[in-house]
Amino acid sequence: MNISRYRDLTILDNDSCKLVIACDSSGAIGPKELDVIKVDGYTVGRFLTRVVLMELLSVGATPLTIIDTLAIEMDPTGQEVINGIKDEAAMVGLVSPEFLNGSTEENIPVKQTGVGITAIGQVDHFFAESLEGDYVVVVGIPKVGDEVSIEDKEICNLPSIREIRKMSGVQEIVPVGSKGIGFELDELLKRNKLILGKFQTEIDLHKSAGPTTCVVLTCREECLEKIKNKITQPLTILGQLKKVEKI
Structure with missing residues (x-):
């Protein structure tokens, strides 16, 4: 084994x-x-x-x-x-x-x-890879402590993640916890040896997401609208994955 x-x-x-x-x-x-x-x-x-x-x-x-x-x-x-x-x-x-x-x-x-x-x-099929050209998005909002409640429609839940995982063209889904979005994003980029192009966001990348109140995911462009139609949580596009340019 x-x-x-x-x-x-x-x-x-x-x-x-x-x-x-x-x-x-x-x-x-x-x-x-x-x-x-x-x-x-x-x-x-x-x-x-x-x-x-x-x-x-x-x-x-x-x-x-x-x-x-x-x-x-x-x-x-x-x-x-x-x-x-x-x-x-x-x-x-x-x-x-x-x-x-x-x-x-x-x-x-x-x-x-x-x-x-x-x-x-x-x-059976383990999803653990992101590809050049994938979009990087955040589903949900980082919240922690007293900010968190069960019925909050801004935070991730199991039905939403299960629906997203079924979609063809969705690559990695990375739950975010106490280390924040920025940490999980950096780890994703290192794992896949890619960089993030056109990076811009107003979302707090360093705030703890407590009990996984948001996720970072990668997907093909055609999935973006499908995801929006399946979830109640906010969707924030961070950018698009690119190869590391050789000097």
């Missing part, structure tokens, strides 16, 4: 299939006494799950299972988080009771929320 990395994903390839593993964590965000950002456990579970499932969907993987590692008690906070995990997972067809496993902290009283999550998916 071959084990490799692509961005934040671990890929297990045994020739017959590829398994893709994504993980995320969150601390001091929740309903507990010492939490810095006060929010209910259900919302924590929704966004925690959204991050890892968006990572899987972005490369074309079908989610198979989720494991939660909750450094909180089961009742009541842990159960609230689990309810959020289940509702978010249902958006991609994970509804069987067996899809979810995990653990909670039952030995020590906890005064601050700490949660982790891992998702595993399977993929």
